[in-house]
Amino acid sequence: MAAPYELIYYTGVPGRAEHIRLALEEAGAAYTDTGSLGSFDQVRKAVTKYLTERKPEEEENPPYFAPPMFKHGDLIISQTPNILLYLGPKLGLAGSREGDVYRVNALALTALDGLSNEVHDSHHPIAVDMYYEDQKEESKRRSQEWIKTRLPKHLGYWERALTSDDSGPWLLGSTFTYADLVLFHCLDGTLFAFPKAMEHAEKSGKYNHVFKHWENVKARPNIAAYLASDKRQKYDWGIYRYYPDNDVVLE
Amino acid sequence: MAAPYELIYYTGVPGRAEHIRLALEEAGAAYTDTGSLGSFDQVRKAVTKYLTERKPEEEENPPYFAPPMFKHGDLIISQTPNILLYLGPKLGLAGSREGDVYRVNALALTALDGLSNEVHDSHHPIAVDMYYEDQKEESKRRSQEWIKTRLPKHLGYWERALTSDDSGPWLLGSTFTYADLVLFHCLDGTLFAFPKAMEHAEKSGKYNHVFKHWENVKARPNIAAYLASDKRQKYDWGIYRYYPDNDVVLE
Known part of the structure; x- marks a missing residue:
């Protein structure tokens, strides 16, 4: 049985992990997502627990600086573009020509x-x-x-x-x-x-x-269906915030 | 004959390309570097010319946003960590275990x-x-x-x-x-x-x-020899700048 794709990230905003969710959703791939486990505190506990209780065979991975993390078998990697790089060819989303x-x-x-x-x-x-x-x-x-x-x-x-x-x-x-x-x-x-x-x-x-x-x-x-589902979280206090004072039109 | 490694970057400071130079120097790999062509203006012209005069077989590469660029055969890529990712395995600098x-x-x-x-x-x-x-x-x-x-x-x-x-x-x-x-x-x-x-x-x-x-x-x-050579440029107006007002000790 193939190892599952496991996304490890907080909840409450789309956040940096959203790029990874979109790739998995576009490809129709099965995955687990700590972000959908429940309340913010429950998710935070799950993210922390996940990382402090690594199995011995997972310990060859260097420590992470910040979520998102992605686990596939014994490999646990961080950094959004790095996770996309890993998943891209597996999901058929990284082109086909050399380079x-x-x-x-x-x-x-x-x-x-x-x-x-x-x-x-x-x-x-x-x-x-x-x-x-x-x-x-x-x-x-x-x-x-x-x-x-x-x-x-x-x-x-x-x-x-x-x-x-x-x-x-x-x-x-x-x-x-x-x-x-x-x-x-x-x-x-x-x-x-x-x-x-x-x-x-x-x-x-x-x-x-x-x-x-x-x-x-x-x-x-697949993207339209995902965006219409309750898996797509709303923008709020994350990377993208709406502050009316900052939104100006310059001629 | 293998295609040469060609680094395309400005001169005057180590800049973002320095990470790529260090990898090539550590591995003792031969490469050309637009940054060592001469004055700042000469180098700027070379960088620009290089990019506007792409051969037809090179045109399958998307446009770049900013240097450094790296050319190897028909492949031209940008983004420092991406260039390192490309070179790492070729230079024996990307580990050996799966993942x-x-x-x-x-x-x-x-x-x-x-x-x-x-x-x-x-x-x-x-x-x-x-x-x-x-x-x-x-x-x-x-x-x-x-x-x-x-x-x-x-x-x-x-x-x-x-x-x-x-x-x-x-x-x-x-x-x-x-x-x-x-x-x-x-x-x-x-x-x-x-x-x-x-x-x-x-x-x-x-x-x-x-x-x-x-x-x-x-x-x-190889790093010590490179750092002692005139190929290693001095910090100045680039990413790393020394402004005494900014350098504080906080107890």
């Missing part, structure tokens, strides 16, 4: 850097361990600068990426990969965090392939 | 997140496109918070990682990998950026394996 795993990984890392980490830092520019309220002014300033200089740079890059291979609508042309899922969720979260700025970007007409890509991924049958 | 490439990649990503990206953001908390001088107060505040809460968290994690497998001094015990090189350069840069804070951390005695690891990597013959 595609590296092309897909580069795209995933670029999306996570630009439209996940940078968006997170917009509400925590001074310190991740401090409350937003204690860095509100800096957060506003950072968000405005981000919307002015970085958002167009990122959207422009993805527009170029989506038009560089005209064999199909995906980042690798006709081949759908997990990089498309990562880009989708990054755009989805940025739409939640900065709805006015993103609407303004959409209306500019400069990024038509980007917004169309978001719609195309959302409409894939 | 080691994912263990090594997780360690490299964790070091780059915590001791490269976070250190960079300490001098650019508001916007990467703005001058340091225009975000100096925020930079000071962010650095102090970082030294107080994040630096001990990161050093504590690496101390745990280095003591979890007692078969040898490296992150995977007796097996030296590129994750050791990434950690080394991240520590080296953090020592440059925050010399007083790091000296204080070292003297606490809590992170003896971490500081010893930095010394051990530095003493490896």
Whole structure:
């Protein structure tokens, strides 16, 4: 019997693990998810217990810095893009040409850097361990600068990426990969965090392939079913947060 | 004849490409480096030209967002950890057990997140496109918070990682990998950026394996020879910058 896929992550927001859930859901793969075990405290206990009670044969894995973690047999690994890299070929979501795993990984890392980490830092520019309220002014300033200089740079890059291979609508042309899922969720979260700025970007007409890509991924049958289910958690206090003061339109 | 390894990056600081140089130097591999072509402007032209004049067979690679890039035959890939992932097994620097490439990649990503990206953001908390001088107060505040809460968290994690497998001094015990090189350069840069804070951390005695690891990597013959050569560029305006106001000792 094959080892099960086990996702180890907190609950309450989609969080960094969402990229991994989307890949598993797209492929229709069976998996367990500590995030669906119950209340926040129950889940936190499960995540902690899971990690402190490793079996001897699992101990060849280095310690982890932060969830998500992923367990498959004796292998336990951390870091979202690393887990996707591991799962990608197994789920048929990492392309098929020689070198595609590296092309897909580069795209995933670029999306996570630009439209996940940078968006997170917009509400925590001074310190991740401090409350937003204690860095509100800096957060506003950072968000405005981000919307002015970085958002167009990122959207422009993805527009170029989506038009560089005209064999199909995906980042690798006709081949759908997990990089498309990562880009989708990054755009989805940025739409939640900065709805006015993103609407303004959409209306500019400069990024038509980007917004169309978001719609195309959302409409894939397994993704649409997952997003409509109660497994899809709501945005709240996680990476993507909506603070009206930060969401500006710059002409 | 095997395709050459070609590193495509700017010059003037070690930068993100340094992790890739260290891996190639440790393995004694031959490679070309646009960074050593001449003046900053000459190098910039070479980087740009390289990318705009791709041969038809190279065009199946998606566009890149930012250097470093790495070319090997028709494959051109970006993103530092992705390039290391590609090179690691070829250079014998990615472990040998099943799953080691994912263990090594997780360690490299964790070091780059915590001791490269976070250190960079300490001098650019508001916007990467703005001058340091225009975000100096925020930079000071962010650095102090970082030294107080994040630096001990990161050093504590690496101390745990280095003591979890007692078969040898490296992150995977007796097996030296590129994750050791990434950690080394991240520590080296953090020592440059925050010399007083790091000296204080070292003297606490809590992170003896971490500081010893930095010394051990530095003493490896190929690394020592490289660091003493003029190929090793000096820290300056890059990721790791020394601003005395930011370097504080917190009791």
